[in-house]
Amino acid sequence: DSDAVVVTAVKLADDGSGDVVVRFHEAHGARTRATLTTGFEVAEVTVTDLLERPLPDAAAPRRDADRIAVRLRPFELVTLRLRRR
Structure with a gap:
């Protein structure tokens, strides 16, 4: 919901689990907050690296249903x- 955030990928996870992977970045050179709204209810959010491996030290974003x-x-x-x- 922010003009400063650009979504660059929405795809199924490479491991065939059916999980959805969303990749995005901040494009204006400033700190920003945004809300990602999905078309489905989310059970769990995991921050990963570019190879879709979990980043254990990264805090999961706050979520509410979708x-x-x-x-x-x-x-x-x-x-x-x-x-x-």
């Missing part, structure tokens, strides 16, 4: 793995 709140640093690239309910 809405995920994210905070991004300038030009930060984020990959989220969404498990459907």
